[in-house]
Amino acid sequence: MSSNSALVTSSLDFDTIKANLVTYLQGQPQFKGYDFLGSNLSVLIDLLAYNTYYNNFYTNMAISEAFLDSAQIMDSVVSRAKELNYTPRSKRSATAQITLSVTPQPDNVGNYPANIYIPKYSQFSSRIDTSIFTFTTDQDIVLNSVNNYTTSNISIYEGTVVTEQFVYDSTLTDQKFLLSNPNIDTTSISVHVLNSLTDTNNTEFIQASTLLGYNNASKIFFIQGSSNGRYELIFGDGNIGQALINGNVISVTYRVCAGSNGNLCKTFIPINGIGGYGQSQIGVKTELSSYGGSDAETIDSIKYNAPRHYQTQQRAVTNDDYRIILLQKFQNIRAVNVYGGETVYPPKYGYVYVSVDLNNVIGVPTSVADQIAAYLLNYMPISIKPIVISPDYMYIEPTINVKYNLNLTTQSTGDIQSTILATVVAFNNDNLNDFNILFRYSKLAAAIDNSDPSIFSTDLEVRMTRRYTPTINQSEVISINFENPLIAGSVTSTAFTYNNVSGFFKDMGDGTIAIVSGIGTSGGTPVSSSKVSTLQVNVGTINYDTGLVSINFPAVSAFVGNYVNIYAKSSTPDFSVNTNSVLLIDPVDVSVNVTAARQ
Numbered sequence: 001m002s003s004n005s006a007l008v009t010s011s012l013d014f015d016t017i018k019a020n021l022v023t024y025l026q027g028q029p030q031f032k033g034y035d036f037l038g039s040n041l042s043v044l045i046d047l048l049a050y051n052t053y054y055n056n057f058y059t060n061m062a063i064s065e066a067f068l069d070s071a072q073i074m075d076s077v078v079s080r081a082k083e084l085n086y087t088p089r090s091k092r093s094a095t096a097q098i099t100l101s102v103t104p105q106p107d108n109v110g111n112y113p114a115n116i117y118i119p120k121y122s123q124f125s126s127r128i129d130t131s132i133f134t135f136t137t138d139q140d141i142v143l144n145s146v147n148n149y150t151t152s153n154i155s156i157y158e159g160t161v162v163t164e165q166f167v168y169d170s171t172l173t174d175q176k177f178l179l180s181n182p183n184i185d186t187t188s189i190s191v192h193v194l195n196s197l198t199d200t201n202n203t204e205f206i207q208a209s210t211l212l213g214y215n216n217a218s219k220i221f222f223i224q225g226s227s228n229g230r231y232e233l234i235f236g237d238g239n240i241g242q243a244l245i246n247g248n249v250i251s252v253t254y255r256v257c258a259g260s261n262g263n264l265c266k267t268f269i270p271i272n273g274i275g276g277y278g279q280s281q282i283g284v285k286t287e288l289s290s291y292g293g294s295d296a297e298t299i300d301s302i303k304y305n306a307p308r309h310y311q312t313q314q315r316a317v318t319n320d321d322y323r324i325i326l327l328q329k330f331q332n333i334r335a336v337n338v339y340g341g342e343t344v345y346p347p348k349y350g351y352v353y354v355s356v357d358l359n360n361v362i363g364v365p366t367s368v369a370d371q372i373a374a375y376l377l378n379y380m381p382i383s384i385k386p387i388v389i390s391p392d393y394m395y396i397e398p399t400i401n402v403k404y405n406l407n408l409t410t411q412s413t414g415d416i417q418s419t420i421l422a423t424v425v426a427f428n429n430d431n432l433n434d435f436n437i438l439f440r441y442s443k444l445a446a447a448i449d450n451s452d453p454s455i456f457s458t459d460l461e462v463r464m465t466r467r468y469t470p471t472i473n474q475s476e477v478i479s480i481n482f483e484n485p486l487i488a489g490s491v492t493s494t495a496f497t498y499n500n501v502s503g504f505f506k507d508m509g510d511g512t513i514a515i516v517s518g519i520g521t522s523g524g525t526p527v528s529s530s531k532v533s534t535l536q537v538n539v540g541t542i543n544y545d546t547g548l549v550s551i552n553f554p555a556v557s558a559f560v561g562n563y564v565n566i567y568a569k570s571s572t573p574d575f576s577v578n579t580n581s582v583l584l585i586d587p588v589d590v591s592v593n594v595t596a597a598r599q
Helices: 014-026 041-064 074-082 299-312 319-329 366-376 413-431 441-449
Strands: 095-102 115-118 123-128 131-137 141-144 150-158 160-167 177-179 184-194 202-207 220-225 231-235 249-256 282-291 333-340 351-358 385-389 392-405 455-468 476-481 496-498 501-507 512-517 533-543 548-553 564-568 581-584 591-597
Touching: 014 041, 074 220, 074 299, 095 115, 095 141, 131 160, 141 150, 150 282, 177 249, 184 220, 184 231, 231 249, 299 319, 319 333, 319 351, 319 366, 351 366, 366 385, 392 413, 392 441, 413 441, 413 591, 441 455, 455 476, 501 533, 548 564
Parallel strands: 202 220, 351 385, 392 581, 392 591
Antiparallel strands: 095 150, 095 282, 115 141, 123 131, 131 150, 160 249, 177 231, 184 202, 184 249, 220 231, 333 351, 392 455, 455 564, 476 548, 496 501, 501 512, 512 533, 533 548
């Protein structure tokens, strides 16, 4: 046998496999001088090569699905994550807060009820365009006559409530309790175990995520991911967690939700009345539009989070531990930053500050902050307590003046403006809008330059903005910290009405602030003019080295928009913010001026 008769197995593509087979056969004495390409044997070689190629492909894919890093199929990723005790996040219901009131009618003798009971899972309807969403309460509510049958801060959750039942059969060695709907919000699961189909006495079981602290009598269940995006319930085995008994009926109630589609609902109407009262007797006032709805976790997200979840080992010690634990539980958290109380002034030892930025919401509602703090206590050392706070936002306001060459593009001036605005928004999403971020002037300027090949000149001016909402007709002392060295004379503001005159703050260049009135404003921003009159001097001070601005905010009777913008310019082109601040660009603050030219 010749030396080239050995098969080469290191290549997997079809052409190489076929060539290897031909080389092997050419080395056999009985095929010496045989024309493989022009013979019928070539067809058989093709079949062998195809069969080998397919086997190689399927074997490679099967082995790849056995590892978290290389798996591509959701079921495989979920299965691998299960080995790390990680349960992929389900969809999450959007949450809204309302004030609910009922106007009852007196009975035959003129008496009004002492209390009105609003049952759990009472339904409300809301609409966004042509889409209709159902919201429900998650607990019983009592309205009493003392408060005029009115209660505020009621949380309602988007989704339809569904109940499933399973009968436990001890003769089945591998019985599974698979929840049928993949759009479930797993945080809403409520489980009751009935003694049997004929004995409906039931016991509530609670969801657990760890074995710690439980014994053989603990009435607990676990949730784990399963096939086709569904979830499975696991009950105790009698060693950890109470075991089920033959004939037990498991009743599972949960919400089926629309995820992120349920966000931004603003108006809510009770469905078919509530608690026996008709719609005409029920008043609903929206305190907070729906927020926090999110979609099920993606493959890439599971691959990233599962190993890091395992790394935390069910405890919050490092900054990353806090982030991972919170991002897994609260999917509506967009960004989180954690720092010790010893770093604040004055120091607050024994506390951890958790600054949370939520999707679709500015700040953190008190109810959400309380939920986060209570959840973290399960993982933190006993001597440490969490303080959940809303982040500060420092906005970057760019003014962009661009010239482009008409000879190099068919785009209009408006098209170029839209392209630049989209570029700035993308820059914000990719490089800003997070904690501990450094803004680089050159990167934004380069992104604008490269947004269209016809742009040949970009003039970029950037100023920092803090937003403040004053209390009407009430003076206040406020501190605005820009956290960076400032250019003297750069601090100013949008307009407000003071002593019946439209005025604004002006940096006098000597570290003091005055209230001045100009010849006019444009969109709430003072028009640059030397013809200004001073309404009041020394209403504040500026530390140009640290960026701290202190203002004795006067009692204003009105202001433009929802807040007063306080502006300043950094003395350096690049700047950053501290641990509790998010640096971002709001598209409404972007000013783009485009000039066409021929070159």
